[in-house]
Amino acid sequence: MNTQSIVSQLGDKIQECLEGFQQELDSSYSRIEAFLDQLSLIPNTPVPQNNDNFVSQVIQISQPLIQILANQVIHELKPLINLNIQEQIQQTQLQLQQQLIQKQKISQPIIIDHQHQLNLKSFTYNLLQSKSIKQSENCQAIAINKDNSIVLAGCNKLIKVFKFQQEILKQTQLLNEHTGDVTTLNFMQKQNQFVSGSQYGQIIIWSMNENIQWVCQQKLNAHSQYINCLVISNNEQFIISGSNDKTIKFWYQQCQQFLCQQTILDHTQNVEGLSLNDLQNRLISCGYDNLILIIERLSQDQKWNVVQRIQVQQFGRRICFIGDNVFTFQPTLKQHMHVYEMNSTNKQYSKTKEIDVKSGYNGCDYWFPQQFIKKKSLVVNKNGQNVNLIRKNQNGDFITQQSIDFGHNNIYGQMSEDGEYLMTWDEKSKEIQIRKYYQE
Structure with a gap:
């Protein structure tokens, strides 16, 4: 029996149970209406003729008014509850389908809005040579904001701020608060920070x-060495x-200030890479100690706990979640990128694939975080x-589409969130280069 048939049968069972619940709900509505009909037949309680004539009048009109209001509440409430039931049916069916797919290790296609279906045609990132700008100082970090209008570059101890308009970089500001070389840059997406x-x-x-x-x-000074x-x-x-x-x-963040709450x-050696999953409840890290840590937070109020330790043969600096249950890890200078997947039964990660990737250098290999666009x-x-x-195609396979050889290992950069631009600095060209996505 295929997955779709199982989901359909389970969905029918759920539909049957919820329809039974809905019938009971309709029966409750009928009993409430019958009670309200009886209420209108109850004679008004005699009220002594005194100065409280106003109270008597209120009592005389209250019973029909209550019935009208109650009927209106039922009229408005019933479709809302029925709609909620239908939404619960659809949501449960979707959850069952996802669980069955996970158990059978069937790769999910990426779910995208129907108006923006993913086009898996071939592509290339072409260098916009005329847009490159000279940058003689080491540039060890680059960041691009959410609408591709601002670019940051960490140039030794300085941060250069560029306006990016019509694919031209124009420097607008120079920031000099750091006392050491800038190694990481990250834009916030919701705030101008x-x-x-x-x-x-x-x-x-x-x-x-x-x-x-x-x-x-704000300056945060709890670490003692390189970030x-x-x-x-x-x-x-x-x-x-x-x-x-x-x-x-x-x-x-507390009262607009960031405070260190857990370490x-x-x-046992340098922490080299970090990545959060989509649900934001699981963190992975890789270190110079040949160790990958799976760190989990079970609820919003609980602390983060190490739930799995993976020993690897070769340390790496680049690690990245692909959704919630898959991540990629690049051992330093090896010709394979490793793919880890979570077992749905024991919730443990294990290596399931090795993807061929180019390296071409046997020296040091520093910062340049791995990204999933x-x-x-x-x-x-x-x-x-x-x-x-x-x-990553719709079958869950990872296929290298393009390898850009910079002729030197000192390369730093970032791809924009929408995947339109790849911006890099490398020691050979000593330029901030812009590459643009073109679909073939």
Whole structure:
């Protein structure tokens, strides 16, 4: 029996049970209406003729008025309850289908709005050579805001702010609050804020003021060494940072200030990569200690707990969730990207695939966070001197569509959230380069 048949049969059973409930509900409505009809037949209670004539009049009109109001409530309430029942049927059927697919390890196609169906035609990111700008200082972090109008570049200790308009970068501001090299940059999506991390463990929250200038709002100084990785929750209520001081710190916003509320100490070497799942209740980390940690929060009020430790043969700096139950991990300079999937029975992750990727270099391989671009179902994977662009198709297979060879391992960058632009800096060209998505 196929999955669709099982879902259909279970759905019919649910429909039958809920229809029984609906019949009982209709019967309750009938009993209420019968009670209200009886209420109108009850004679009015005699009221003594005194100065309380007004009270007598109110009592005489109250019973029919109550009946009218109650009937109106039933009239409006009944369709709402019936609609809720139908929604529950549809939601339960969808949940059953997802659970069956997970148990049978059938890869789900990416669910996208019908008006924006994913087009899986071939593509390439082409260099806009005339748009590149010279950047002689090391640029170890790049960030692009949600509407692709602002670009940040960490240039040694400075942060350069660029306006990005008509595919041209124009510098508008220079920020110099950091005392060490800037290593991470992350825009917030809901507010005009971004977060930067640096060499000596400092994290800065930046906000845009009334003059459309970025200003330092808060400095977080709990880490003692390099900030290697940083993620921001979707609701922007907490930040998670990983450092060379071997710790993962959770910063929660209280009264417009971020405070460190928890520290994970399970890594024994540098924390190199972090990623949150779609539900925001599970965090993965990878470290220089050849360890991947699965860290989970069971409810909004509980602390984060390490629920699984995965020992790997080769450490990596890049790790990324693909949805909730799949993540990718890139061992440093290896020719394969690993795919891990969660077992639906024991809720443990294990490696299920190895995807061929290009590297081409045997030296150091520093920051450049791995990304998953949902709108294009695309993994951005920096490995050695290559940036590999890997598409996850509707069958759950990962296929490398393009590998960009920069001729040097010092490459840093980010892809825009919509997947339209890839911006990088590399030591060979010493340029901030812009590549644009073209569908073939």
